[in-house]
Amino acid sequence: xxxxxxxxxxxxxxxxxxxxxxxxxxxxxxxxxxxxxxxxxxxxxxxxxxxxxxxxxxxxxxxxxxxxxxxxxxxxxxxxxxxxxxxxxxxxxxxxxxxxxxxxxxxxxxxxxxxxxxxxxxxxxxxxxxxxxxxxxxxxxxxxxxxxxxxxxxxxxxxxxxxxxxxxxxxxxxxxxxxxxxxxxx
Numbered sequence: 001x002x003x004x005x006x007x008x009x010x011x012x013x014x015x016x017x018x019x020x021x022x023x024x025x026x027x028x029x030x031x032x033x034x035x036x037x038x039x040x041x042x043x044x045x046x047x048x049x050x051x052x053x054x055x056x057x058x059x060x061x062x063x064x065x066x067x068x069x070x071x072x073x074x075x076x077x078x079x080x081x082x083x084x085x086x087x088x089x090x091x092x093x094x095x096x097x098x099x100x101x102x103x104x105x106x107x108x109x110x111x112x113x114x115x116x117x118x119x120x121x122x123x124x125x126x127x128x129x130x131x132x133x134x135x136x137x138x139x140x141x142x143x144x145x146x147x148x149x150x151x152x153x154x155x156x157x158x159x160x161x162x163x164x165x166x167x168x169x170x171x172x173x174x175x176x177x178x179x180x181x182x183x184x185x186x
Contacts, residue, residue, distance in 0.1 A: 008036035009162040016166050019129060020173035022078065022180060026129075027064040031057055044154055045109055048100050048119035056126055063130030076132040078181050089124055089135070096120035114150045118143050134181060137174035144170055 015030035034056040042050035069075040081089065097120035104112040125139030144167035151160035 002040075004036050005040055005156065005158050008033045008040065009158050012037070012162055013165050013169075016169045016173070020169050020176055022177065024064065024067050027060040027067070030060050034060070040156070040159075044156065045107075046111065046115055046150075046154065047107055047109055048104055048115045052119045052122055052126075055123060059126045059130045066130055067132065076130075078132050078134060078177050078184065080134045080181065081128075085133075086135070089128065092127070093120050093124045093139070096123050111150060111153070114146060118146050118150065121146075134174070134177050137170050137177065140170040141167060141174070 011029050012033035015026050015033055018024075018026040018029060034053040038050050038053040038057075041047075041053065066074060066076045097116050100116040100119055101112060104116055109115055121139050121143035125136045125143060128136035128139060144163050147163040148160050148167065151157070151163060
């Protein structure tokens with residue numbers, strides 16, 4: 001446990017809390033967390049996770065723009081995927097998983113499969129979150145369920161606890177966004 005891990009965890013939890021509340025502060029708090037986690041995960045040889053935190057940074061900037069834009073063509077509101085969208089995002093997930101698994105097999109990582117699947121789920125989830133799609137929460141829930149034991153195995157106990165909190169927030173975030181979407185339609 002380190003002060004950096006604790007700070008990254010607090011900011012990460014705040015970020016997911018703000019996402020659950022559909023609040024744009026999801027992005028600045030998330031940016032602080034992910035920049036710290038780039039260092040932490042690289043040091044612990046969870047390479048895809050280190051890379052994904054760079055992606056989270058980029059997607060946070062992208063999401064911040066989409067959520068706050070005054071341009072109606074750019075601004076995103078909460079919506080659901082249609083069948084075609086679900087197939088596209090499912091394909092994106094599978095492609096990312098296969099690609100990451102292939103790349104990580106040549107590293108000294110001892111968690112290639114878990115690192116690949118959680119990273120592919122999270123990459124897809126973050127894209128869906130930036131685009132304000134309800135389904136982002138489903139991807140996060142599945143990823144969080146896998147992350148919890150992964151970080152315990154890596155002896156990153158605070159981070160594992162963070163992902164437990166993320167799991168609870170993701171489940172409640174799904175229902176909160178579903179309620180917002182329902183209220184917006186009525």
